[in-house]
Amino acid sequence: MPDTLSPIVRIAARGDGVTEDGRHVPLAAPGDLLSESGVLTRGPHHRDPPCRHFPSCGGCQLQQLDDESYSAFVHDRVAGVIAGQGLSAPVRAPILSPPRSRRRATLHAERRGRQVLLGFTEGSSHRLIDLAECHVLLPELFAMLAPLRGLLAAVLTERGRVDVHLARVDQGVDVLIGGKLADGLPAVEGITRFAERHGLARLSVDDGFGAEARWEPEPVTITLGGVAVPFPAGSFLQATADGEAALVAAVREGVGDARLIADLFAGLGTFALALPGKIYAGEAAREPILALKAAAARAGRPVFAEHRDLFRRPLTAAELDRFDAIVIDPPRAGAREQAQQLANAKTSRIVYVSCNPSSFARDAKLLCEGGYRLDWVQPVGQFTWSTHVELAAAFSRPDSLR
Structure with a gap:
């Protein structure tokens, strides 16, 4: 006797598909069909996710939805x-x-031997996804990830894990690194050279005592309502x-x-x-x-x-x-x-x-x-x-x- 098929009728608040009888199904889209044995058959609103990191990366939960069902x-x-x-x-x-319009984001970085991972964490996990692509960040923000890995490889402590706050401001890309970095003059000079070489609007470090600008050639602002407002590092x-x-x-x-x-x-x-x-x-x-x-x-x-x-x-x-x-x-x-x-x-x-x-x-x-x-x-x-x-x-x- 063939399995009875139940359609996915909606998407729940946390992103699961839901059938008429209340069963929750991860990574489903409205119109998909769920069999009694748990097999999901794609429907007309289920699309191929554009990003290789989906669904592991916690930055997105609904890339399987087409535009119509995401809007719904x-x-x-x-x-x-x-x-x-x-x-x-x-x-x-x-x-x-x-897509590719997010002008602020908080990423995380940690050292794994000689390698530095930089990206979002997995959903409901502390495990990092080292981003090789991203379909939500502004291209100029994503373009900073590879250079930042190189910088962090030089200044991140052996067991260190830091937050990396990125924002697109009036003067370009603003970077705030939150966490403990290596001490010493070479590390300090390396941060300054990095910021200058990559034309950053500002690079700040917060090691627990507040953000300190290590590079800020001119005051950083964000224009709101036609007014250039000073932008404190890490602000909303x-x-x-x-x-x-x-x-x-x-x-x-x-x-x-x-x-x-x-x-x-x-x-x-x-x-x-x-x-x-x-x-x-x-x-x-x-x-x-x-x-x-x-x-x-x-x-x-x-x-x-x-x-x-x-x-x-x-x-x-x-x-x-x-x-x-x-x-x-x-x-x-x-x-x-x-x-x-x-x-x-x-x-x-x-x-x-x-x-x-x-x-x-x-x-x-x-x-x-x-x-x-x-x-x-x-x-x-x-x-x-x-x-x-x-x-x-x-x-x-x-x-x-x-």
């Missing part, structure tokens, strides 16, 4: 968690970043330029014609410098908020930047009521304490930017229970072929509840 995954990931909290709102078509930056543009456009739409806006968890000012009117920017990380403050002052932008821990000291409802609109972009854990204050505020509009749909949905429920309406959600997929999904969502408070 991003959409459904957002729609599912919203529905799971008992909320409803239009979920727009996802905006996806193309939206993963792709087009992903940033999509989120900025959604935030601008959500705040509308508001003239007094609070930008919470403002970072370097991705949104604060792109918004109209007067802006309050709150951020707990000291270096980014000082960089934003200096850049806004030089550019004559009406931004008041405050160094403030919004987890321990969120803006109160009374403080929030001063603003026409609020933008909030918290870390992955969300912002439960700040969301509780927002739920009690009378501000007309809130735009919530999130890199974690689950924590967003939790906070969105708090806002809706406080009288806000979830108007729309825009999913954004900056991390191509990853299960990592971002979004921007607009909330409004009906006139009768203001």
Whole structure:
């Protein structure tokens, strides 16, 4: 008697395919068929992964999906968690970043005898994948991997393992090596010569006491909202330029014609410098908020930047009521304490930017229970072929509840 075939109907949050009866299947795509004996037959949405390192490399989880099914995954990931909290709102078509557009990444390096491995780790493992190709990084970032292996072969200690942070900034490629390197004048001089020879914007080392620039021929900046902002080594930056543009456009739409806006968890000012009117920017990380403050002052932008821990000291409802609109972009854990204050505020509009749909949905429920309406959600997929999904969502408070 032939096996019964069960179709893969969706992709779960962690990337497994799921059948109608709830069986999870790694590396499946919607439309694949799973037999009772566990044999997977490819369907029309299953494609050959473009990268030789897939599926071992933890940088990607979904290269087996075609564009249509990957877009559906991003959409459904957002729609599912919203529905799971008992909320409803239009979920727009996802905006996806193309391959080879990632402008920041954290890689890892370690010595294996005379060889230095440099790349991402395997999924759920500390084992390194030594990248021979990468279909997500900007080409100029990937081009630095081979030279960096040579540098690290000279300066990495015998049992050392370091993080390598890469970012595309206004001046070129910024490199931050986090970890213990060899001491001594030859190592120090070798790092400087390397950075100069390869035309780096900056090369910094953080051996546990903060990042120290070993090479920085001119101050490193990142342009946000038309303003060149000093870029502290290792700072947060939206993963792709087009992903940033999509989120900025959604935030601008959500705040509308508001003239007094609070930008919470403002970072370097991705949104604060792109918004109209007067802006309050709150951020707990000291270096980014000082960089934003200096850049806004030089550019004559009406931004008041405050160094403030919004987890321990969120803006109160009374403080929030001063603003026409609020933008909030918290870390992955969300912002439960700040969301509780927002739920009690009378501000007309809130735009919530999130890199974690689950924590967003939790906070969105708090806002809706406080009288806000979830108007729309825009999913954004900056991390191509990853299960990592971002979004921007607009909330409004009906006139009768203001």
